[in-house]
Amino acid sequence: MTGVTGRDAAAPDRRRFLTAGAAVLGAASAQLWLPAAARSAETPLPDGVFSLGVASGDPLPDGVVLWTRLAPDPLNGGGMPDRVVPVEWEVAEDERFRGTVRRGVAQARPAYGHSVHVDVRGLRPGRSYWYRFRAGGQLSPAGRTRTAPHRHSAGGTVRLALASCQNWQHGWFTPYADMLAQDPDVVLFVGDYIYESVPSATAPRRHEGAGEPYTLTQYRNRYAQYRTDPDLAAMHAGAPFVVTFDDHEVDNDFAGGIPQDPDKQTQEAFTARLAAAYQAYYEHMPVRASAVPTGARIRMHRRLEFGRLARLNVLDTRQYRSDQATSQAGALDPSRTMLGADQKRWLLDSLHGSPARWNLIASQIMLAETDLLVGAGKQWFYDAWDGYQAERNQFLKEFRSVRNPVVLTGDRHLTMVSDLKEDFADPDSAVVGAEFVGTSISSNGDQDQAAFRREWDPRRPDNPHWKLLDAHRGYHLFDIRRDGIDARVRIVDTVRQPKATPSTLARLRVEAGRPGVHLV
Ligand SMILES: [Fe+2]
Structure with missing residues (x-):
């Protein structure tokens, strides 16, 4: 996202923030920016309301969503009093908050687990900002975020x-x-x-x-526990998701x-579970108000623009799909849909009407074929796109007329x-695109x-489209430029302890105008 300011020009400040984070937070704590009269009007809150940290997400050229959730007792329902709590927020152009450019007050409501989603606008494109919150006299850690490049x-x-x-x-x-050290402009989850x-x-x-979560409070506790992972919390505070x-x-x-085990619960009970799960998801994610759930429905498919360089289509492959096939013949059934009619139309319009150089598709599940059966015949995973072949194949045909699709x-x-x-x-x-799982x-x-x-190498001759196959934990990092995408597969040596040694497993490249991907 450095089309406007340039990565090199912006880098020194951003690196300094990463290494000097603790000192910066200490300095920030001393600065309470609300007038004393307003501060004294607040009723005290329990200590540690910012235990879940801060996050940002869905960057636009002029804005970003800022997130926090007040939860002094995060694993036990949150621990907040049952009332609406005002939360001040501010956005600055520097890590010491000398130059505040936007500020306001949001309401943390009990009905949404005292989560706060601020849809800040009026920012400049393609640059870093710092933000923080304050509630009941307590100051949050500072977060850093980044707007999308200018639309041109x-x-x-x-x-x-x-x-x-x-x-x-x-x-x-x-x-x-390691991801934080690599300083991404945006994290796609x-x-x-x-x-x-x-x-x-x-x-x-x-x-x-004590078991699987079913209720809203149980899902809240589960999300809160995940957010206590220090590396996840730091990544959320370091870049927009x-x-x-x-x-x-x-x-x-x-x-x-339809649940995994329809026999184990009534439809009514599963609908209530969906509603609880979606609400807790919204409460913990840095997403816009368009994602506020309505009962057992949540709108997640959407697109984000990174200037004319990349359009990112984010799919929802869960809510609108037909139930999974149970046989090879079922996977070929043309009546089976993954996206549902509306989302399918939306995606095709978005791909064909795109002005962007790169058309990225964020799909939860794998699009390319996985033939598990060694030798003649095929065996597919029915939960992935392989189980919805008619719709998948229709998309792949369309890819011929889409500019540089990457999944x-x-x-x-x-x-x-x-x-x-x-x-x-x-x-x-023909090869019509590339996919990174x-x-x-x-x-x-x-x-x-x-x-x-x-287990997997014997399957490679049956799947000649696979360019790289590996089972280390990690993530993929993409430098998206006009002429090509340079990808690195970053892995760690372990997740069994809190610290690990990262390394690059492989480098790959996708050339603009040449469908497919190759190892470098
Ligand atoms: Fe998984």
Whole structure:
């Protein structure tokens, strides 16, 4: 996102903030910017209302969403008094808050778990800002965010980090420490932000609570626990996120209004669970008011523009899909939809009407084929796009007339980088795009790489479109420029302890105007 200011020009200040963060926060605490009369009018709140930190998201050229949630007792419902609490916010052009450019007061309401979402506008494009909150005399940590480039900007670099799948019980979220050091302009999170699984006594870290979350309070506690991971909290305070959810934010493998195990709960009970899960999701994510849920519905598909360099289409592959197939023939059934009619139309319009050089699609689940059966015949995962082949194949045909489509995906807990083929049933069909499946932050933990190779390498001849396959934990980092996208697969040596050693597993490149991806 450096088309306007230039990455090099902006870098020194931003680096200094990262290394001197603690000192900056200390200095900021001494500055209370509200007049004394207004301060004394507030009723005291319990200590530690900012235990969940701060976040920002969905950057626009002139604005960004600022987030916090007041929760002095985060794992026990939040611990706030049952009343509306005013929360001051301010945005500055410098880390010491000498030059405040926007400020205001938001209301933290009990009905939304005392979360705060401020949709700040009037900012300048393509630059960093610092922000903080104050409530009841307590000052939040400072966060740093960044606006999107000017809408006419076509040059520069946007550095995007792709993350997904952070299972608390499988390990610490150590890849975020490296991600923060890489200083991305924006972090794209494509699902499984929490896992709804029951606490395990043998896991490296244990889920809070006594079972799966079902109620709003239970989901709030689960999100709050995840936010206490220090590397995740620091990443949220360091760059804006663009988020979408997959299944584990609600229930494994759910499809629309259908739960994983329809026999184990009534439809009414699952609808109530969806409503609780979506509300807790909204409360904890830095998203706009368009994502305020209505009962068991939440609007998450949307697009973000990074000048004329990149358009990011964020999909919702959970709420509108048909139930999963249960056979190979079912996966080919043309009546099965992944996106639903409205979202499908919206996506096609967005792709074909795009002025952008790069058309990115954030999909929770993998688009390219995974043929699990070694040798003749095919065996697919029915929860992924392979289980919705007619709709997937229709999209791939459309890709021929879309400028530089690149799909960014999660779910698989593996790095899988693929060429997208117009028709995976025809080995000679054209390459029409590229897909990056961005491993996982912690899900599956530290895998036995040799065992993974033994299981997956025999499948490679059946899947010649796979360019890279790996089972380390980490994330993908993209430098998006006019002429090409340079991608790095960043991995860590462990998630079984709080500190890890990061490294680059591989470098890949997508050339503008040449569909497909290659190892560098
Ligand atoms: Fe996952």
